[in-house]
Amino acid sequence: MKGKSNLDKVKPTNNEKLISGLVSIIMPCYNGETFIKETIESVLNQTYQLWELLIIDDGSQDNSVDIIKSYQADQRIKLIQQPNGGSAMARNNGIRHSQGQYMALLDSDDIWLPNFLEEQIKFMKSKNAICVCCSYGRIDEKSNDILKPVIAKKVITSKDMQAVDYVGTLTGVYDQSKHGKIYLRKELNSLLDDYAFFVDVINLEGVAYGNPEILAKYRVRQGSMTSNKKKLIMKHYRFYRDVLKQHKIKSGVSVCKWAINGFLKYNVIHRKK
Numbered sequence: 001m002k003g004k005s006n007l008d009k010v011k012p013t014n015n016e017k018l019i020s021g022l023v024s025i026i027m028p029c030y031n032g033e034t035f036i037k038e039t040i041e042s043v044l045n046q047t048y049q050l051w052e053l054l055i056i057d058d059g060s061q062d063n064s065v066d067i068i069k070s071y072q073a074d075q076r077i078k079l080i081q082q083p084n085g086g087s088a089m090a091r092n093n094g095i096r097h098s099q100g101q102y103m104a105l106l107d108s109d110d111i112w113l114p115n116f117l118e119e120q121i122k123f124m125k126s127k128n129a130i131c132v133c134c135s136y137g138r139i140d141e142k143s144n145d146i147l148k149p150v151i152a153k154k155v156i157t158s159k160d161m162q163a164v165d166y167v168g169t170l171t172g173v174y175d176q177s178k179h180g181k182i183y184l185r186k187e188l189n190s191l192l193d194d195y196a197f198f199v200d201v202i203n204l205e206g207v208a209y210g211n212p213e214i215l216a217k218y219r220v221r222q223g224s225m226t227s228n229k230k231k232l233i234m235k236h237y238r239f240y241r242d243v244l245k246q247h248k249i250k251s252g253v254s255v256c257k258w259a260i261n262g263f264l265k266y267n268v269i270h271r272k273k
Contacts, residue, residue, distance in 0.1 A: 018176055023051040023117055024100030028090035030058040032108035033067055035219065038143065039108050040071055048117035053077045054094040055108070059084030064108075086190035091197075092183045101177045105194060110170040111139070111217040119215055120173045127209045130178055131201050133171040134211035138220050146220060152210025158203050162244055163254040164261045165195040167208065170216050172198055179204045185243070192239050199244070233259070 025043060029036060036055075043053050053076060055068050071077045080093055091105060102121065106112065116134075124132045133156070138147040156166045174182065182201050184193045202208045236258050240251035 016180065018101045019099050020101050020177075021050050022100035023048070023102040023104060023121070023173070024095075024098030025051055025053045025104050025106050026091050026094035026098065027053060027055045027106050027108055028058055028087045028094070029055055029060060029064050029068070029108040030084065030087075030090075031060045031062045032064045033060075033062040034141075035109035036064060036067055039106065039111060040068075040077070042111045042113075043106070044071075044074070045114045046112065046117045047115050048121060051076060051117065052098070052100060054080060054097055056080045056082060056090040056094045058082060058086065058090040086186070088184040088186040088188060088190045088193040091193075092186060095181055095183055098176075098181070101175060103174045103176050103181070105169050105172060105197075107170060109219040109221065111143075111219070112170070113215050113217070116215040117173075119213060120171075120211060123209070123211045124173060124175060129207070129209050130175045130205055131167075131198070131208035132173055132211060133167040133208060134216065135214045136168050136171050136216040136218050137214055139217045141219070141221055143219075145217075149214050150218075152212060154210050154212070156202060156208045156210060158199075158206050161199045161202055162246070163240075163257040165192075165198065166210070167198040167202075168216070168218060169194040169198075170218055172201075172208075174201050188239075188243070191235055192243075195239070196243055 040053070043051065055077065057065050057068065057079065059082065065079070065081065068079050072079065080097060082090065082093055095103065120132055120134060133152050135149055135152045137145055137149045140146050150168060152171070153160065153166045160166055182197065184197045188196060233255060237251055237255050240246045240254045246254060
């Protein structure tokens, strides 16, 4: 891999020195024993090897911690344990301990394809951008491909993010070297905190870019909050009103746009033959 060594430092505006070229992968985990092995393996299989994986165990009551510890012979994998506080608090704990120029969020049940980091960093440099995302596929609880892939929007502006979250959390990469670390809003109680995070990141320069390549796989789990759109309608409405500060009519329009986008994403299933 070409570029600066992992001892070179970059200095963001918050005066915290970061390691140039290093990717800090932030992975919250709560009772993730079923899928976390597959997720960790997808990080280990990356063609871009200059990374640190910070796994924040959020008070798991299963065997998650033992599984994570079994991978700690690789010193790039770091376990941080905390009492249960939700994904936003866990992610912030990881970001606080991160040392990398680049930061990526990866949940403990999702998967990166082997060239995810290499292609995303290359894409980011080609766009001279601080934030990029990419297209991704969907898998079920048995890791079978389901649904149509979600194709990334080529250019994502701050205005675009006012109604629909166009950044798949598992696909976003943020370059921390210019503006410094951005933390998630823990007051959101881990609901849409990742959406708010990428709103905040994109607002820094007003734009992010979507890589059309499919480089990751999002796991759709039965009974998950994101799979039950009806329960999220009021949550989204409050998000648009309280977080994005939209007036009532615009918030209603935003909810409609979000609902239509969700319907299109989840209602046509294409299983592999």
